[in-house]
Amino acid sequence: MARKTGSHSEITGPRIRAAAQHLFARHGYAAVSMRQIAAEVGVQAGALYLYTPDKQSLLADLMRDHLEGLLEAFADLPPASGPEARLDQFARFHIGYHIDRPDAVFIAYMELRNLEPDNFSAIEALRRRYENALEAILRDGRAAGVFAVPDTKLATLALIAMLTGVTNWYREGGRLGRAEVEAIYADMARNAVGSPARVQHTA
Amino acid sequence: MARKTGSHSEITGPRIRAAAQHLFARHGYAAVSMRQIAAEVGVQAGALYLYTPDKQSLLADLMRDHLEGLLEAFADLPPASGPEARLDQFARFHIGYHIDRPDAVFIAYMELRNLEPDNFSAIEALRRRYENALEAILRDGRAAGVFAVPDTKLATLALIAMLTGVTNWYREGGRLGRAEVEAIYADMARNAVGSPARVQHTA
DNA sequence: ATGCTATCTGAACGCATGTTCAGTTCAACC
DNA sequence: GGTTGAACTGAACATGCGTTCAGATAGCAT
DSSP states (O other): OOOOTTOOHHHHHHHHHHHHHHHHHHHOGGGOOHHHHHHHHTSOGGGGGGTOSSHHHHHHHHHHHHHHHHHHHHHTSOOOOSHHHHHHHHHHHHHHHHHTOHHHHHHHHHSGGGSOHHHHHHHHHHHHHHHHHHHHHHHHHHHTTSOOOSOHHHHHHHHHHHHHGGGGTOOTTSSSOHHHHHHHHHHHHHHHTOSSSOOOOOO | OOOOTTOOHHHHHHHHHHHHHHHHHHHOGGGOOHHHHHHHHTSOGGGGGGTOSOHHHHHHHHHHHHHHHHHHHHHTSOOOOSHHHHHHHHHHHHHHHHHTOHHHHHHHHHSGGGSOHHHHHHHHHHHHHHHHHHHHHHHHHHHTTSOOOSOHHHHHHHHHHHHHGGGGTOOTTSSSOHHHHHHHHHHHHHHHTOSSSOOOOOO
């Protein structure tokens, strides 16, 4: 058999990426075989090579797509004025975007070591662009005297680590709702970078 | 050949664990073969099985040793009085302990998915004990009115994620010294959980 | 009905894997 | 200096890996 009704490149391609993302996140890139991915899609292993040149590209493409999507969504945010509003917007956006994509996030942070050098550089550059966006906010806030951060680079990495950690525990329909989680993390981020006006939306 | 001068179980055993820790952290559990570990130790693959029943136990033992060492070192801290002092102590301890063991930390957080169910439960229980220690501090602080945290569980995980993130970037001899890094993170942690007295040791 | 072509199968390739074990080697003891 | 036994080798095992490719299949156009 081959080519069931309506079966197409446009169907199988995305299903392969989805299966790979799911399995890579669950078991790790190195622990997942092409045959397992193929089985999840309902296809033989050989068929995967019509959609990806090799396993490594499958991983690199997932990571690049995730980070490019992240940067694009961030760029599409409405402009906010003032470092405090911009930080609040960043924190809420980060939580909201990551909460919906735990698999992609996990892969993008954990499988870097399985990328070949060229792919690694490309992915790292994307991540750095995102980090730089936050660092710019912190620098502006420090210059304006509304944030007290001894080191903007350290604070950037600390905040991103704190916010991204939400994917380790948040589950849809759990004890805390999405909006609550966004608000609490945004407040913690605001408070962490310090000084003047202490904010407390949530009680 | 076999048994070079003074070569013993007491030498080879630790060297195997060290090699495994190093390689697992660098490439991931699933991507590292027993032959690679053996080669790093300077031994044939079969010899590893004099020191570990299998690859899985090698991983589980590394993770358990790390978490037990963490809990033990934490328990050995001098008693601190008051939630604010206890949080400061926790944050500085966490940074200090993790900064010296990036490989073990990375494995303990990343390779959970490669543990068989029994090992997973045991390791998870250890991690939870450590998290509970921090959460107790936050609860006491909230009760005393010195911390403002809407949800102590969320705040616990957020702080631990923020602090643990130090292992992703800190390198000995880098731009920032150990004491500086500890102080900055401790301040960020203190500020993140909020309200009354805003602390600012570092400038 | 016939041919075309995108889609997929199924077998094969060389190689690596975790693990076992009979046999070798050498420091230590009598 | 002969014996013992812990420490290790080296080959073998079944199995699985990523990848290739000739051939089968089936939807579409004619």
